[in-house]
Amino acid sequence: MKTHCGRRQGGFSRLDLLGGLIVLLLWPALISSQRTGNTGSSYRMETHVMGINYGRIANDLPSPYEAVQKIKSMKIGRVKIFNSDAGVLSALANTGLEVVSALPNEDIPGVAQSMTASDQWVNKNVLAHYPATNIVSIIVGNELFSYESMKPTWAKLMPAINNLHSSLAKQNLTSHIKLSTAVALDVLSSSYPPTAGAFKEELVGQYLQPLLKFLYNSQSHFYVNVYPYFAWASDPEHIPLDYALFGASTPGVTDNGKSYYNLLDAQLDAVNAALEKVGYGQVRLAISETGWPTAGDAAQVGANVANAATYNRRLVRKMLSNSKVGTPMRPGVFIPTFIFALFNENQKTGQGTEKHWGVMFPNGTNVYSIDMTGTMSDGQYSPLADNPVFSNAPPPTPTQSPGQAPSTSGTWCVAKSGMGQPMVQSALDFACGAGGADCQPLQHGGSCFNPDTLHDHASYAFNSYYQKTKAAGGSCNFGGAATLVTTDPSHDTCKFPAS
Ligand SMILES: *[C@@H]1O[C@H](CO)[C@@H](O)[C@H](O)[C@H]1NC(C)=O
Ligand SMILES: *[C@@H]1O[C@H](CO)[C@@H](O)[C@H](O)[C@H]1NC(C)=O
Secondary structure, three states, rough: OOOOOOOOOOOOOHHHHHHHHHHHHHHHHOOOOOOOOOOOOOOOOOOOOEEOOOOOOOOOOOHHHHHHHHHHHHOOOOOOOOOHHHHHHOOOOOOOOEEEEOOOHHHHHHHHHOHHHHHHHHHHHHOOOOOOOOEEEEEEEHHHHHHHHHHHOOOOOHHHHHHHHHHHHOOOEEEOOEEEEEEEHEEEEEEOOOHOOEOOOHHHHHHHHHHHHHHHHHHOOOOEOOHHHHHHOOOOOOOOOOHHHHOOOOOOOOEOOEEEHHHHHHHHHHHHHHHHHOOOOOOOEEEEEEOOOOOOOOOOOOOOOOHHHHHHHHHHHHHHHHHEEEOOOEEOOOOOOOOOOOOOOOOOOHHHHHHHOEEEEEOOOEEOOOOOOOOOOOOOOOOOOHHHHHHHOOOOOOOOOOOOOOOOOOOOOEOOOOHHHHHHHHHHHHOOOOOOOOOHHHOOOOOOOOOHHHHHHHHHHHHHHHHHHHHHOOOOOHHEEEEEEEEOOEEEEEOOOOO
């Protein structure tokens, strides 16, 4: 079973830009063709919960039942698997988890060739489990266009999807179970700057146009495996680590009037731009895989626990934050996201990093703690202990630069965790509006813009309001959304005034 290859691309080269221009010239008629009219959304996976990839290329993993208990205990809402293993699908039954299963690349030709094979596949892998197992999507093929060896199968993707769609239609299931495929970023010939994003010309007409038409008509997500890690690791001298880790205070690129403060958004918008150029700008994205490795070969810089923890923690906050969903090009459009991966997988081959993408060791211990609901701020996590297993790459402290020791005494007013987002949002709006808090540092490029989460921004604003108004009788309450603390919440260049 192939799940995951090392061929991913982020793109920061001038060649990319050139490639983009060439494609632009070749597809002039397509640039402005926007689809319209498909309003009433029947996309699945709308709730703001996190997803995880449950890969199993290992010989030391716990049983599917135990794995599912772990997933539930972490409050993860969706699970993606790389096949349709009956044991795993059974373990996922009656859990409330949304499940994205898969038809592996090598099984595409059979299903493409015969309606009977397709019906049988659906009987065995869907009907035997649904609806107890809440399958919401089936990914047909993973990174198919990234494998030259799979070239004979490229043309069979749509016939397979069409057959499966007919099989599901016979059961009236097409609005419940969506079909799609997952691509790597190397379907793009150009990804930098984001508006230059364009699909490889040889993929567009024959393969991607029919696929995107299907996704558009069936309101199914276009799944993309997106790894800022690989883009950054390919050019760490020119791409700031902070930009890859959602920690930049200045834009990594400003393009067509839009500023990109993190590499993930830039990569996603390169895909959005590519979709727009072929007339499918309204097809929604889902991130089928993203993550950061905790260890790798000695030469693989940046693969360490601190960076992985920082990336995934901030990723969760960003993707689930009501106030900040979407990308600069597609603000407000929720992007269902699946972290790669649940467990470290010891039988994966390739670079040293491949075995170390898990948020958990096979024994069920977390490699680092992570709040999958996105309410914890960086500062609320306990400092990452040095882990001797990973001592080849000393982790930088993610949230505090040296020389900026936090104050040791004082009182600060911060947002409570676990409060409802609408409540926190309206308290934040009040603080920055009528409340007169100094919210300038929360603007793009401001010293407290990052981490860019509702919780962090609210904390800063609540504290500013409290410190300004306290002498005149202002309190730290905000309808119960705020609380006083005696630990300085300041971090990096973001200084919280104290009293
Ligand atoms: C599908 O829906 C149609 C129309 O509502 C109904 O007649 C048919 O029995 C349904 N088929 C299945 C397999 O549920
Ligand atoms: C789980 O495995 C990790 C890595 O091998 C190890 O460091 C940790 O101590 C183990 N935890 C338990 C509870 O055995």
